[in-house]
Amino acid sequence: MRTYLPEQLNCMEKLKKFKVGALFMQAGTGKTQAAVGIINSRTDIDKVLWFTPCRTKDNLKNELEKCSLKYEVEIVGIETLSNSKKTYYNLITKYSNCKFFCVVDESIKIKNYSLRTQRITNIxxxxxxxLILNGTPLSKNYLDLYNQFNFLSEKIFKMNYNEFYSTFVIEKRVVKNRVIKKRWLDGFTNLDYLFSLISPFIYKSDLKLDVKKETKIIEYRAEDEIIDEYLHLKDIFIEGIKTEDGKLLGNLQKLQHSYAASLNKKIELKELLDRLKNEGVENKKIIIFYKYLVEEELLRNEFSDYTLLSLQKHTFGLNLQDSNIIIFYNISWDYALMEQAESRIYRTGQKEDCRIFYLISTFGLDEMIQDNLRKKENFLCELKQKTIQEFEEKL
Structure with a gap:
């Protein structure tokens, strides 16, 4: 018989009375096993349909075997629903007359009004x-909750997205000649009401480990020619804000990309790795996360003895407790992404203290991203609230 941890038993006890539920359990707390316990308690289903990010399918299959899921399961990549109309129609047809349990793993992937969100919700x-499963249900703000809970049941909110927005969002507007020229999210209201709607269906569990997690920032100064390129791109970015040319996100990426391949950053990384080696740390204990292809190429050419992972591709579903050190060669302004990346090592089963290192530029965008990560806010939301002068000074 499968042995469950106290947190998993508490989760199963709370959610077994409902037909829907949200397991907002930190990575490493065993949410997959808790979900399997809930599913196995049902006696009136024939099959399980489990949506998960494509890159985690093999890992999930192994996890479900370990957790002794007693029903036949079909595992489908969430991203597949964006790209394959055939897969969508096959699933709709197959499950129309089937008593099944539907799970969305890493449900933050269906927070937006994308094609895959609509299709997964319809199925x-x-x-x-x-069930929805996620360690970090919010990557931007409370609006992330709408589609996740709408997948569970339209009866939870009993309102469409516009009604949800007007009920819980504080919005600022710039109006000229009775025409809205600019609008932005300035905060949230009625949160007690929001929590009262969703709390019955949520089980939340934070990770409690006997090992520590230490975070350290290592600053570097990019070369003069890179700073010159950054300042040039900064002018383009600021001009884009003024003219609202619709390319803000792309120009933000260019700003950060401009110093991604800094020679000084590579030197700081090498010095850090040498210090760790002198401490007796084995290479296999160290994971380096990168963001851009130019960084991947540099790292694979010179640091291939270490585990190299992409922030975009490898932040979900991997159990890497055999390592205990993460170095972020670059960072993302997506709070959920960064937290998930750290959770690859800081999770149940980790027996050693963990260390997290951030390589941060001494100028510009990195400092702003760090501020937003600390506040768990979205970078673009801050952009809309600041004046041009404030933003220019910060960059």
């Missing part, structure tokens, strides 16, 4: 039971 409506 989910045909399920007898539904």
């Amino acid at each position: 989910g409506k045909k399920a007898k039971y539904r």
Whole structure:
């Protein structure tokens, strides 16, 4: 018989009374096993349909075997629903007359109004039971919750997205000649009401380990020619804000990319790795996260003895407790992404203290991203609230 941890038993006890539920359990707390326990408690289903990010499918299959899921399961990549109309129609047809349990793993992937969100929600409506699983349900703000809970049931909010927005969002507007020239999210209201709607269906668990997690920032100064390129791109970016040319996100990426391949950053990385080696740390204990292809190429050419992972591709579903050190060669302004990346090593089963290192530029964008990560805010939301002068000074 499968042995469950106290947190998993508490989760199963709370959610077994509902047909839907949200397991907002930190990575490493065993949410997959808790979900399997809930599914196995049902006696009136024939099959399980489990959506998960494509890159985690093999890992999930192994996890489900370990957790002794007693029902036949079909594992489908979330991203597949964006790209394959055939897969969508096959699933709709297959599960229209089937008593099944539908699970969305890493449900933050369906927070937006994307094609895959619509398709997964449509399939989910045909399920007898539904679960969403995520360690970090918010990557930007409370608006991230709407589509996740709408997948579970339209009866939870009993409102469309516009009604949800007007109920919980504080919005600022710039109006000229009775025409809205600019609008932005300035905060949230009625949060007690929001929490009262969703709390019955949520089980939340934070990670409690006997090992420590230490974070350290290592600053570097990029070369003069890179700073010159950054300042040039900064002028383009600021001009884009003024003219609202619609390319803000792309120009933000260019700003950060401009110093991604800094020679001084590579030197700082080498010095850090040498210090760790002198401490007796084995290479296999160290993971280096990168963001851009130019960084991947540099790292694979010179630091291939270490585990190199992409922030975009490898932040979900990997159990890497055999390592205990992460170095972020670059960072993302997506709080959920960064937290998930750290959770690859800081999770149940980790037996050693963990160390997290951030390589941060001494100028510009990196400092702003760090501020937003600390506040768990979205970078673009801050952009819309600041004056041009404030933003120019910060950059």
